[in-house]
Amino acid sequence: MTHPPLKIADRIARWLPQIVVAPCFAAILFFVYGFIAWTAYISFTKSKMLPNYNLIGTRPYERLFQMDRWGVAQENLFIFGILFIAFAIVIGCLLAVLLDQKIRAEGFIRTIYLYPMAISFIITGTAWKWIMNPSLGLETVVRSWGWESFSFGWTNDANLAVYALVMAAVWQSAGFVMALFLSALRSVDQDIIKAASLDGASPWKIYMRIILPSMRPVFMSAIVILSHLAIKSFDLVVALTGGGPGYSSTLPANFMYEMTFRRNEIGIGAASAMIMLATVAAIMVPYLYSELRGKKHV
């Protein structure tokens, strides 16, 4: 030792930032990345009711993709995801633009549009299930008004149950998209708009040509967040359709839960979870990468 050793207190002080980050970081490393590795491993084993650590290669994945239930779940996710994202964005965007027209009582209306975000999907599902009740729900009410062919018992129809999920999920999330867009609308450069309107551009043109295009990053954020929500959707299915009739409205998250906790097919459950992770990663990693990199340039 050539130079005098630092006092222990000084050393601790120097490393304090790292020491403080350590618990959080270690927990994430173990409970997120460690667990992902664990699930990945299990997805290559013949685990049934209990984890079994003998590797059997890709057989669980092969079996997974042969299962009709998984095919239905993936197809449902595709339909649900596309419609949910499209409707949530169109409605959210429409409401934001409308609310931006110097509306009296804007705050009050905004509160109404946004309150579903405070509620859990379980509550949302329970409420809409009751509204869609075939004998006592909205269908009966509207028919009694004279619209005899009105049909709203979607949850009991294998062909329509997915659309019931879309409707309830859009109900829950459109207000959030509206809030996102409204705050973006309010941060558009006022001078450009003034200049355009002096040049005689109609309000419609100003929206379509200037304001909406300048909001591309918000569109991106909304799409990413909503697709993330869609892939994770689990509770809404449980409460609204129970995945039924049969398994016609099941989603991958429900498939995973069913296999893991009800059917003692842990290996298959793990394989399906890995596919879900891969789907999320395919969307999130490029997005996060561009977000984090973009920040440094600013």
Place this chain on the structure above:
Amino acid sequence: MSDQATFNQPRTGASIALRVLLWAVLIVFAIWFLLPAYVVVGTSLKGLEEIRGGSLLALPHELNFSSWRHAWSEACIGVNCTGLEPYFWNSVGMAIPSVIISTLLGALTGYSLTKFKFKGANLVFALILFGCFVPFQVVILPMAVTLGKIGITNTVYGLILVHSVYGMAFTTLFFRNYYVTIPDELVRAATIDGAGFFTIFRRIILPLSPPIIVVSVIWQFTQIWNDFLFGASFTTGGAQPIMVAMNNLVNTTTGVKQYNVDMAAALITAAPTIFVYIIAGRYFVRGLTAGSVKG
């Protein structure tokens, strides 16, 4: 910002018609958003005869709160006819410690990552950030095994651990994005004056933090209260949080289906987060948009 163009134009017939259309659309959507709330509250106040005989949209004949009492203290969840009350307290006992732990750790981690940028801080942040977006299905199974090994399966401690860990990713994101906006000079000046890590945190950073603490607490509370997946995966019977118990109550099939009690149960279960939303909606929105990474 709004289009001044329409606003400055003379009030022609067309512009008035547009205004009417605008309000019509806004009101139709308001009805759509309010319909479930109206139906849930209305149904919970009706008797069963009134529900079967009358219209879904009809106002209740009288304010009958007996379903609320029944859902709170008598309704059967599986075989236990205790009502939601014990499960409500389970959720409270789970949410409060988890919110405190995850917010505290998130604040300290966010502070370290922004104001004491050590080597690799960005990588650490990126790894934590991705934790926000991992679908929880991928961690459920190992978590179930781990909770079993520690011996806290089916306890409130198990759920506190789970929610604290997975909530931390979000709280770190919130605090990190907030602390980035605090000028580094403040911290540097204090360091030169000889203030240490925790002194700076307590004296400078914490006094600037109340807005983001409120956002974090509200976000975490809402997420944890509304969680279903973890509750359903790691607890059974009397240890369940209210969200799981409520779902079981609604799906308990023994006896006559009591729609009014189901709706009262939904209302009781949703009440805490709605209450938070009503008193602190502003912060609520901020949390949602902060969750969109941008900060």
